Amino acid sequence: MRIEIIDPDRCVGCEICMLACVRRQGFGGLAKSKIAVHSSGGMEKGFTVLVCRACSDPPCAAVCPTNALEVRKDGGVNLISEKCIGCKNCVEACTVNSIFWDNEANKPNICIYCGFCAMNCPHHVLYFNKEWGKKNV
Amino acid sequence: MFEDKFTRVLYIDLSKKSFAIKSRPDLFEKWLGGSGVGIQLLKEECPKNTDPFSPENTIIFAVGPITSLYPLASKTVAMFKSPLTGNLGESHAGGRSAVSIMMAGYGAIVIKGKSDIPIYLSIFDNEVRFHDARAIWGIKDAITVGKIIRQRETFSGQRSIMRIGRAGENLVSFASLNTETYRHFGRLGLGAVFGSKNLKALVIAGKRTINLTDPKAYLRVYKNILDETTSSLMKKYHDLGTAVNVLPLHEIGGLPIENLNKISYEGAAELSGENLAQNYLGRRIACTGCPVACVHIAAFRDPHEEEKYFYKTSMIGYDYEPIYSLGTMLGIKDAKGFLKLMDRTEKLGLDAMSSGVALAWATEMLNKNIVTESETLVKFSFGDWEKYIEGLENIVLMPNDFYKALSRGTSYASEIYGGKDFALNFGKNEMPGYHTGAATHLGWFLGARHSHLDNAGYSMDQSLKGDYPEPEKLVDNLIEEEANRQILSSLVVCFFARAIYLNFDNTINCLKTIGIDLTKEELKELGMEIYRQKMSYKTQEGWLPSHLDLPKRIFETPAPFGKISEDYMKKAVDHFRDRLEKDFQ
Numbered sequence: 206m207r208i209e210i211i212d213p214d215r216c217v218g219c220e221i222c223m224l225a226c227v228r229r230q231g232f233g234g235l236a237k238s239k240i241a242v243h244s245s246g247g248m249e250k251g252f253t254v255l256v257c258r259a260c261s262d263p264p265c266a267a268v269c270p271t272n273a274l275e276v277r278k279d280g281g282v283n284l285i286s287e288k289c290i291g292c293k294n295c296v297e298a299c300t301v302n303s304i305f306w307d308n309e310a311n312k313p314n315i316c317i318y319c320g321f322c323a324m325n326c327p328h329h330v331l332y333f334n335k336e337w338g339k340k341n342v
Numbered sequence: 343m344f345e346d347k348f349t350r351v352l353y354i355d356l357s358k359k360s361f362a363i364k365s366r367p368d369l370f371e372k373w374l375g376g377s378g379v380g381i382q383l384l385k386e387e388c389p390k391n392t393d394p395f396s397p398e399n400t401i402i403f404a405v406g407p408i409t410s411l412y413p414l415a416s417k418t419v420a421m422f423k424s425p426l427t428g429n430l431g432e433s434h435a436g437g438r439s440a441v442s443i444m445m446a447g448y449g450a451i452v453i454k455g456k457s458d459i460p461i462y463l464s465i466f467d468n469e470v471r472f473h474d475a476r477a478i479w480g481i482k483d484a485i486t487v488g489k490i491i492r493q494r495e496t497f498s499g500q501r502s503i504m505r506i507g508r509a510g511e512n513l514v515s516f517a518s519l520n521t522e523t524y525r526h527f528g529r530l531g532l533g534a535v536f537g538s539k540n541l542k543a544l545v546i547a548g549k550r551t552i553n554l555t556d557p558k559a560y561l562r563v564y565k566n567i568l569d570e571t572t573s574s575l576m577k578k579y580h581d582l583g584t585a586v587n588v589l590p591l592h593e594i595g596g597l598p599i600e601n602l603n604k605i606s607y608e609g610a611a612e613l614s615g616e617n618l619a620q621n622y623l624g625r626r627i628a629c630t631g632c633p634v635a636c637v638h639i640a641a642f643r644d645p646h647e648e649e650k651y652f653y654k655t656s657m658i659g660y661d662y663e664p665i666y667s668l669g670t671m672l673g674i675k676d677a678k679g680f681l682k683l684m685d686r687t688e689k690l691g692l693d694a695m696s697s698g699v700a701l702a703w704a705t706e707m708l709n710k711n712i713v714t715e716s717e718t719l720v721k722f723s724f725g726d727w728e729k730y731i732e733g734l735e736n737i738v739l740m741p742n743d744f745y746k747a748l749s750r751g752t753s754y755a756s757e758i759y760g761g762k763d764f765a766l767n768f769g770k771n772e773m774p775g776y777h778t779g780a781a782t783h784l785g786w787f788l789g790a791r792h793s794h795l796d797n798a799g800y801s802m803d804q805s806l807k808g809d810y811p812e813p814e815k816l817v818d819n820l821i822e823e824e825a826n827r828q829i830l831s832s833l834v835v836c837f838f839a840r841a842i843y844l845n846f847d848n849t850i851n852c853l854k855t856i857g858i859d860l861t862k863e864e865l866k867e868l869g870m871e872i873y874r875q876k877m878s879y880k881t882q883e884g885w886l887p888s889h890l891d892l893p894k895r896i897f898e899t900p901a902p903f904g905k906i907s908e909d910y911m912k913k914a915v916d917h918f919r920d921r922l923e924k925d926f927q
Contacts, residue, residue, distance in 0.1 A: 217626050217627050217628040217635035218627050218628055218630075219628035219629070219630065219631065219632055219633055219635060220441075220630045220631060221413075221568075221631065221633055224410070224631060227551070228557075228560060228561060228564060229561075231554070231557035231560075232551045232552060232553060232554065232557070233410065233411045233551070233552030233553075233554055233560070234410065234444075234445060234549070234550050234551045234552040235410075235441075235445055235500075235549045235550070236549045236550050236551045237551055241500075242499075242500075243498065243499025243500060244499045244500075245499070246492070247488065247489065247492065247523060248522050248523050248524055248627050248639075249523060249524075249625070249639065249657035251625060253499070308549065309550065309551055325568070327568075327572055327576070327633035328633075328635070
């Protein structure tokens with residue numbers, strides 16, 4: 206995967222990755238975040254980090270009725286926003302629950318693999334693998 | 343210009359089970375948010391001389407214009423009439439509360455009235471629902487209440503769940519409101535106000551976008567502040583949490599022990615942040631938007647009482663203040679005992695600080711034979727944590743008149759049973775864990791919420807090192823610090839970030855990115871005006887501090903830089919009264 210979750214046990218649930226993702230897009234708030242941190246049944250149980258794995262054969266793209274999700278050569282997908290009709294099939298199809306819905310725009314939040322979340326993570330939970338997809342895919 | 347959703351106030355009437363959303367740009371443009379807006383809403387909504395347990399009492403939650411936008415802008419301010427002091431109640435908490443309120447689309451929430459049956463509230467975006475809480479009223483453990491609501495409600499893993507325990511239901515005057523299991527609106531009895539309204543819990547969440555005036559500048563300013571945060575604060579509070587302060591304070595002789603009879607004992611190393619981290623630390627967590635992650639949680643493995651080899655592991659949060667109040671104040675010398683007390687306090691939904699100080703007072707009352715075991719029902723003895731577990735239960739269950747009085751705080755209990763000289767409350771609020779000198783005691787005695795964080799007298803003591811200015815000057819410095827801190831609590835940022843946001847350039851730059859232009863002078867003036875508003879509310883409700891109300895114990899036990907002079911304190915309090923009359927009515 207391109208954004209690697211190298212050590213989820215180090216996650217403190219600060220959500221700085223989520224806020225960074227939205228900030229990178231020029232906004233504040235959480236609605237547009239393409240990464241998510243959830244407590245796993247109360248804060249005492251720690252946190253789950255959900256982010257796109259950049260699949261080489263992505264199920265989200267396979268179920269999109271309008272070809273709004275274009276498969277990238279190096280894995281993962283690009284969203285062609287004007288083609289998206291907001292059916293949410295992609296959300297259902299993602300086995301790792303890493304497509305999040307932007308209710309305000311009625312579009313999926315699709316990771317663009319910029320790595321800004323990983324660069325902002327203060328506790329080394331995330332790692333941005335720049336080499337991903339270059340050799341093996 | 344503030345964005346529209348931030349200037350919305352959600353008004354909830356529990357009596358009618360109705361709500362209304364009003365746009366109040368007038369309020370936010372003048373008072374920013376947090377404490378500034380909170381005190382105005384309290385003045386608008388809560389009539390003069392309101393009984394704290396009457397339906398007219400009003401609970402206000404307020405966040406600030408940079409909530410969720412900048413590092414450590416992660417706190418919510420709660421305002422209410424306090425059942426403990428009968429005056430201004432102001433309590434701050436983090437967790438997910440602030441970002442959740444902001445993301446649900448509100449700058450403030452006002453809760454009034456009283457439900458006829460126990461209920462809990464869920465607030466998601468524009469939807470407010472009133473749920474039947476009869477089945478969860480009386481549940482033994484406030485943590486379980488959180489679990490039940492987690493399973494029933496949406497926004498799993500990303501919401502704030504505020505709830506009270508049995509202490510709040512039973513109207514213990516220092517019951518706390520728990521949020522996200524490990525954070526609390528701990529002080530001044532907000533939990534009891536919830537209980538008096540038949541309000542068991544409040545769950546809130548949302549997801550929305552905040553539009554910025556200058557997104558490019560936002561990236562730059564954010565990075566500067568994040569860098570400052572991670573370089574300066576991270577080390578101290580990430581590693582050991584606030585418990586890092588136990589050993590240094592013990593070493594200088596500023597850590598109150600056994601009801602402040604002592605300032606040194608052999609238990610300090612055992613209760614230190616170092617020892618707790620090495621032997622118990624199981625997890626660190628953060629408030630939303632804060633990289634520091636000061637919240638430290640012990641993984642406490644304990645054998646089941648009746649069955650050999652049957653172990654349970656509890657995750658128990660700890661901080662400096664509860665280590666002081668439930669640990670050193672009660673003479674506890676083993677970490678296990680402290681953690682058990684901490685755990686019970688959480689489950690009951692009590693304020694750890696007031697509870698520990700109340701039990702320390704009760705122990706001394708018993709030791710001095712002013713009361714007997716027929717009152718305390720338990721033979722308290724400093725260091726015997728098992729007895730104090732029973733004491734905590736008794737505070738909540740109130741099996742006799744003594745506990746009925748104690749559940750109203752040490753000020754009230756000592757009025758009835760005596761022992762005022764060593765009932766360690768200031769403005770009727772039990773003291774925090776610093777016996778560092780004149781400034782700290784004056785600070786919380788004269789501060790608006792009787793908290794060490796009002797004006798950080800403990801910090802002044804440690805930098806003055808005994809070289810005190812004239813009492814008048816010291817009071818003026820405390821007032822100035824408290825006024826400046828109103829800016830922090832109106833933005834609203836965690837006070838750990840005070841150095842970052844009281845560097846006014848940072849705050850000015852933050853506000854610019856959301857289209858607010860304020861100068862340093864304007865900000866300082868606003869801080870002073872908010873302070874004035876709070877003080878005028880306090881005097882309106884009958885507060886007038888007198889040096890005669892200071893517990894004598896603080897003059898008896900030496901502070902790190904010598905004994906505190908009664909005469910100095912009297913002059914300081916007199917000067918404060920002058921200024922109160924002259925400048926802050």
